[in-house]
Every structure is written in C-alpha cells, then in structure tokens.
Amino acid sequence: MQVASQPGADGQLGGPQRADHEPGTGSSAVAVDAMGGDHAPEQIVAGAVLAAREYHARLVLTGRPGLIRPLLAKHGAVGEIRLVAAEDALAMDEGAFASWSRPRSSIAVACQLVRRGHAAAVMSAGSTGAIVATALQRLRPLPGIARPALAVALPTTPTPTLLLDAGAISDPKPEMLVQFAQLGVAYAQTAFGISAPRVGLLTIGAEPGKGNKLAARAAKLLAEEPPHGGTPISFAGNVEGGDLLTGQVDVVVTDGFTGNVALKTLEGTARYAARQLREVVGATRAARLGAVLQRRGLRELAARLDAETYGGAALLGLEATVVIAHGAVQAKGAAAACKLAAELIEGRITDKIRERMGSVRAGHFLRRT
C-alpha cells in the first residue's frame, strides 16, 4: 500500500522531483486518472480502493482533491492511496484536439507522473481519443517504436485475441506493422500468459500478397527476420475479418484505419444481435416464459455481446503502458483495469518490448513520421 502524500496547493507532486529519471527503474505504481469515465470520479475511486485492497495494487490517483478526498474518506481510504492534484479534467465528449492544450488535466498529470518516475503505467476510463492524444504528446516512445499502437482484446476463448492498431495511426508505414506485432506479442505474453503468441495480418484473401499495397508489403516484412537482431515473430500469415472472433491467432496486426473500422463493425454487429435477441425473447407471452427458463444463459450471452465487457484497450509502445478502460466502467471494471496495469508493470512489459526490438538505440530509428 502507498502512503498518501498531500499535493501542494499548486498541484505539484508531493514526492521528490526526478525529471531525468529513467522510466521503468523507479516507482512501480499505476497512475490512475480518477476523473475519466462516465461514472468518474465515484466509480473510479471505488475501483481503485478495491484494487488496492484486493489485489494489493500500488496506485496514485490524479484528479480534483476537493472531489476525490471525500470519496476516499467515504471508503475509509484516506492515507491508503496517494492523491496528486489535477485541477482540470477532460470531458468524455472531448476528443484528441481538446487535449493538446490541457497540461493540468487528470490524464496529462498521470502521464507526468510517469515522466517523473512516480508511476510506471497509466489507467484511464476517459475518452480514448483524448487519452491517446495526451499520451502521444507527453510520453516518450520506446526505442525502435516509431508509433505506439492501440491494442484491443477481443472476447475469444480460452484467451483473448489482440487487435492492433485499433486507431492510433491511420496511415502507418508497413514497417510499423512489424513493430505492432512485437508490441502485441509482448502484451499477449504479459497480460494473457501466452508463451509464443501467433501473429496474423488482417487482410482480404488468404493467399500471400493479397490485399492492398500496405498489407502486401507488411506480409513480406512480417515473414522476414526482424531488423536490429529483434526477436523473430511467429507469423501465421493472413487472416480475414471473419477470423477476429475465432481465436485462430493471438495477435492481429493492421493499420489504425482498418483496425478501427473492424472494431467498430464488430461492436455494432454485436449490438445488432443483442437487440434482435431482446426482441425475440420479449415478442410473445410464450417467448417471455421461455426466456425465464433461459434466464442465466441469456444474461451471460447479453454480457458477451456487450462491447463494454470486452477486455479493454491498451496503448502500447510508450515508456509506460496506458490501460484504457471502457468509459461506462463501474468500480469492479475500474479495479480490473488497475489490476491489469499493475500486472503489466510486474511482468516488465516495457523491458520485454525493448528486448524484442533488439539493439535499436534511441534516435537510431525513424520516430514519429
């Protein structure tokens, strides 16, 4: 458990300033954006308390002290979880553009905690666009990673399938898709315990070379030895949109445009199916009686078809992993996201990514094209 530190009136960190601190070697705390989410800060603070008590996660909350402290008091957790002041907060309908000029937002302060060595991962349930934009602006990419990718865990069994990039960069270079593969493999190993994740390339048609120019070039690069002595990828070849939920591969790489369209299509179709199902089981008196007999199964199915219960998203490839919980998350979901972030730190995901990328030195490689 963290000992609480009272932030100064100007919202500066209570702890010592370590501006040049090398990330990954300092604090192993998760910086939790207490203000992001439809039910923030109440449910986020409740989730943080749960995560700290049940999973012994080391957390730092960022947000408005006037709002957060009474919530901590309600849970009897003042002094149990550290709080760093952030007087500004991004609303759920504020996107990437708004975030640029908001250095005191709770998510920006969470990123600053990482830069200063007071945290090693970030958790937020705020707007994905704003989180990604803030993290890209405020956190350094890992060596060899030109652009971070947004990874989403799809609900396959027994382990989730990771789709990335789900929207961080719309027009990537083919080389970046190989980097996405390395990021995805490191994440699947750390978060899902898959020892040798299989990687598929999202394209159209199973034969090699099929698809658009980007996919054709990426397929060649994925099949080659990675540059700079990086760890080879277990490339399983092309996959199609219909394979996303079959668990055929563990990691699916694609550009952020296609990945986002696929993800939104998947969520939209699941919503469509759930809506249709509700109509069927409520259509007649007999059908409603039938639904009573299936009550538990139908409830579970509705949850599985509900995009909000998917494994959440993570921005990978920066000096700290940013876990993005669904905006509608309640205390339990927020706690699970805090736990995931803590596990990624414990599993040394950024070190794993560095190792997989080989001997690339910072500055050696194309960055932020």
Next chain:
Amino acid sequence: MQVASQPGADGQLGGPQRADHEPGTGSSAVAVDAMGGDHAPEQIVAGAVLAAREYHARLVLTGRPGLIRPLLAKHGAVGEIRLVAAEDALAMDEGAFASWSRPRSSIAVACQLVRRGHAAAVMSAGSTGAIVATALQRLRPLPGIARPALAVALPTTPTPTLLLDAGAISDPKPEMLVQFAQLGVAYAQTAFGISAPRVGLLTIGAEPGKGNKLAARAAKLLAEEPPHGGTPISFAGNVEGGDLLTGQVDVVVTDGFTGNVALKTLEGTARYAARQLREVVGATRAARLGAVLQRRGLRELAARLDAETYGGAALLGLEATVVIAHGAVQAKGAAAACKLAAELIEGRITDKIRERMGSVRAGHFLRRT
C-alpha cells in the same frame, strides 16, 4: 418466355452474332451461370425455372448441356428457357487467378452473351473472386467509371444499406469513391426503390477530415459538385463501422480493402453471436424447453444473423450488372437473384448510371488505373 435455342457443337451462340451491339438496347435477358454455386447446377436450374414461371423473368442459362438439359427436362422446362453451351466451369474454390485463362467457363460465356447483345445482366452463385475477375476482364466499364465496385446489401430495415466497394479494388483513388457513390445511389434507387439515397463515407471518427488520407480526400470530393455535370450526391458525411447496421444512411462507400474487412468482420460477428445463442438455448433442459416456446422467433433470428440470407452482392459499373448470389443458395434464393437481375434491367440501371455520371465520353476519363 424465351424460345429455346440449341447451341452449336462448338458452344457458339444460337442467335445472330452482333459483336458491336450497343449494350442496353438489345436483349433484356439475364444470362444465368448454371454451373456456379455449391448446389449447381441442380438448384440454379430449379431457381431459373421458378423465376421464369413465377416472375416471368427472361433468362438464358450457360453451362454443360449434358447436365443442364436433363434438369430442364425434369422440370418440364425444355424449350422454355434458352441454353447456351459452356463446357468449362470454375469450381467454388477457384479464385480470381484461375478465371483469367478460362474463356469457355460458364461465367465467361455469360459475359460473352452480354457483349454480343443477347443478355443485359448476369447472375451467378459462383466464387465471388472468380466472378469479379471474369467480369472485369470480359465486360466494358460504363463511361466515367474507372473501376467497377462490389456492392453488398446489409440487412437493415425497412430497406437494406448498400456497402461498396466490398472488395473489387484494394487501392482505389479518392475520385473512385465518388463514382462508387453514384453507382450505389443508382442501385439503391433501382433495387430498393429509395428515391434519394443518402450516402455516407466509412471512416473513423465523425468529424470531417478524420480518417486516413484516402478518406479525408474522398470526403472533400463527395461534398463537392460532381464533375462533368454529374448528378449531385446526397452526402450525409462520415459514418463509422458501428453505423453499418443502423440504417443511418442508404449507401456506404469505402475502398475495397476496408469494405471487405468490414463485411467479413460483420459476417464473422454474426456467426459468433448465432453460435453463442445456440449454446445458450441448448445448454440445459429448461433452456431447451424455453427455446420451444420461442421457436419461430429464434428461427427468424438465426436466419437474420446468417450471412447467407443477406441481400447478396452485385458488381456495379460495367455494361451489365452482375448479380452475385451466395454460393450456398438453393432454388428459391437463385430465383430471387434472377428476379433481381431482371428488375435491374427493367429499371434501366445502366442508363441511370450513365445519366448520373454526366457528360463523360468513353475514353475521356481515366479507365482501369
């Protein structure tokens, strides 16, 4: 009803040769590929007989006379539907590449019937890749259409939403997406009776300019006056993957790569939902009893979630519309596809596309880039 004509031993057309015949002014028959489909030729011939008798569709069958004639005889339809010999046939697992060197395949002969003025549309339940490749090779594009597009009708209510391009061209130019919009509007008017179809651009994020470079440029072009005095498009702006099944717009345009990934993702998610539903309603004795009470509703839902019942696909922008029925189609589905093709002819869809494209002359415009 057509009077049957016996094909010559070499498979040449029984009718007069009109090589320079202007399409759209000659025969209004549908050339039906009797050999394409999982249940071909039996179910395709049965469907053709049904369409000819119930809907008075004018049809010409292409395929192996030794197989087709006994089937026509079984239905007492010899002399009722014309048959043109095609001794070759593409198997369902043969894709685009195989089709190039197969001029005597049933689908190639169906396209030749169009070129010679003996048919004004084509219907096939064969492999989509092979059909598209054959049609691109053998049919001329309409003036102003650089590349034809594959349109798929998604099961929205009260009218379907048309998604195009669903895979004909992977790396289109932004200008082509405007052409796809014109094709989609003409199709939605003719096939679904929508007087002023609303067009959306598939991208990521609702704000104008969001998405990749292609989408950003296409959004600008779609909002402008169309070139060559073409008919203005009712452009409703950006849509996302989650909007494909909400009926928010009538026509969704995108590049063939993204469109195909979205379509396959949609179909895969619907299959996933249907599989999950089957598990729930069969999980326990009580659940199975419940399912009995919902029998009709569940059956209808399973059908709605079954990609095979979607409205089928159409290749648009060539001198003849090519209606592509699902490979698994039975007689009833084949008849519906024949009827649709006949209705597109009657609705003068190619004339409508010409009108919408304005004063573009053949050769005036970039073709087959």
